[in-house]
Amino acid sequence: MDKIKLRNDIILLAVILAAAFAVWGVIRLAMPAGRYAVVELDGKTIASYPLDTDIRVEIPSEGGHINVLVIRDGKASVESADCPDKLCVRQRPVSKAGQTIICLPHKLIIRIDGESGVDAEL
Amino acid sequence: MNKSAKTITLLGVCTAAAMVLSYVETLIPVPFAVPGIKLGLANLVAIYLLMKLDWRYAAPVSLVRVLLTALLFGNAASLAYSASGAVLSMLVMIGAKRTKAFSAVGVSVLGGVFHNVGQILMAILLTGTAQIAYWLPPLIISGVVTGAAIGAVGAVLIAKTDPRIDQK
Ligand SMILES: [Zn+2]
Numbered sequence: 001m002d003k004i005k006l007r008n009d010i011i012l013l014a015v016i017l018a019a020a021f022a023v024w025g026v027i028r029l030a031m032p033a034g035r036y037a038v039v040e041l042d043g044k045t046i047a048s049y050p051l052d053t054d055i056r057v058e059i060p061s062e063g064g065h066i067n068v069l070v071i072r073d074g075k076a077s078v079e080s081a082d083c084p085d086k087l088c089v090r091q092r093p094v095s096k097a098g099q100t101i102i103c104l105p106h107k108l109i110i111r112i113d114g115e116s117g118v119d120a121e122l
Numbered sequence: 123m124n125k126s127a128k129t130i131t132l133l134g135v136c137t138a139a140a141m142v143l144s145y146v147e148t149l150i151p152v153p154f155a156v157p158g159i160k161l162g163l164a165n166l167v168a169i170y171l172l173m174k175l176d177w178r179y180a181a182p183v184s185l186v187r188v189l190l191t192a193l194l195f196g197n198a199a200s201l202a203y204s205a206s207g208a209v210l211s212m213l214v215m216i217g218a219k220r221t222k223a224f225s226a227v228g229v230s231v232l233g234g235v236f237h238n239v240g241q242i243l244m245a246i247l248l249t250g251t252a253q254i255a256y257w258l259p260p261l262i263i264s265g266v267v268t269g270a271a272i273g274a275v276g277a278v279l280i281a282k283t284d285p286r287i288d289q290k
Contacts (some may be wrong), residue, residue, distance in 0.1 A: 002225070009228035014234060016266050024259030031256075045251060098253040102245075104199050109251060 031046070034097040034112030037069065037076040042107040051095065052078065061106040063097060076110055078103065130220050132285050133183055140167035140187040143193075144204070148195055151169070159203060159245070162237040164191075168212060169230045169276040174285065177216045184208050202248060203241045210240030225271035226280055234269020235262050 038048040041061055049055055050073045059067045067081040067088060075093035078101055088103035094112050101110040143163040164187055164193060171180035188208050192201035211233040218229045238261040246254050 005223065005228065006225045012224065013231055013266060015272060016231065017263060020259045020266070021264040024171070026261075027256060027259065030216040078143050093247050098256045100251060100253060100256075102251075104248065109249060111251065111253060 009022075009039070024053065028096070031096045031098055032114050034095055034099070034114060036114045037071060037112045038111045039069065039093075041113060042111040049076075061103075061108055065106050067108055069105055076112065077101065078110070081106070120122060128171040128285075129179075130244055133179065133255065136179075136183050137186050137190070139195075140164040140183060141191055143167065144187060145213060155199060159238070159241045160200075160207070162207060162234055162265070162267070163231065163272065164208075165211060165233050165269070166272045166276055166279075168208075169190065169226055169273060170279050171234060172212075172281045173226045173229065174283070177212070177219075179267055180214055182234075183274060184212055197254050199248065202244050207237040208240075208242035209235035220266065225273075226277040227270055230273025230276055231266055233267035234265035234267075234272065236264040236265070237269075238262060238265040 020100065031051065034051055036048045036050055039059055041048050041059075047059075049057070049069070049071055051071055054072050056068065056070045059069055061084040065082050067083070068079040070077055071078040072093075075094035078088040078091070081088055081103060083103050083105040085105060088106075088108070090099055091101045094101055094110070097112055097114045099112045102108070140166075142159075143166060147160045147163045164184070167187070168184050171183055185208075187199070188204050192204065196204070214236040215229050215233040218224055218232045224232070239258065242254060242258055242261060246252055283285050
């Protein structure tokens with residue numbers, strides 16, 4: 001009885017891991033490299049920056065708060081922020097279409113897109 | 123102690139242990155996906171109560187743990203994440219136990235995976251950003267690893283302890 005359960009456990013583990021790695025690989029391959037970092041504040045797109053140009057820009061949010069968005073070598077990351085949890089700063093740089101960096105306290109989403117979300121600059 | 127006093131004591135101790143684990147995991151940020159997503163260490167208590175006793179002990183302790191933890195260390199967003207993760211993983215684990223096909227490790231792996239699936243679904247809902255689904259595969263893998271580790275520890279606890287509560 002226990003041997004059957006052990007076998008089932010191992011099969012379950014292997015199947016889930018294999019499926020997750022396969023799906024992840026397919027997504028990564030199929031996903032085009034992003035071209036723009038689109039900045040959304042509280043659900044509204046406020047700016048987009050091309051990934052092929054290195055910049056460092058302060059993104060103001062409600063209450064005078066700031067996230068510093070940096071684009072370097074085609075990757076976007078948050079260099080610093082005055083949010084309480086700093087989780088946006090700890091997230092890895094993103095560069096593929098669909099990837100996101102999120103700062104929940106500031107209601108800020110930085111999304112990588114294949115196309116420009118908006119023409120306006122900050 | 124009479125039976126109901128024993129039960130209340132056990133549930134109290136387990137809730138406290140689950141809250142400590144919940145607090146510990148707030149100190150370990152998950153390095154990808156969405157801020158506020160948690161590893162699901164408190165599933166150790168859920169898996170112990172579910173497999174040693176049954177869901178009538180495991181589910182209330184999880185619920186109280188989620189509410190108290192959000193009150194003490196969290197905010198509305200972290201409550202939404204941990205509640206969706208805890209509820210979905212509890213339902214899946216109850217179902218997995220019912221099949222009698224898996225040991226505590228297998229049940230815990232499923233719990234860990236669906237804990238993270240629940241959190242991602244809530245994140246998609248809260249942020250209105252469907253692209254967050256991109257993070258499902260790495261979070262599912264992390265759920266398998268966390269779930270297996272917790273299941274292994276849980277299996278030892280289940281084998282070595284005796285809460286001495288008469289089951290119905
Ligand atoms: Zn932040």
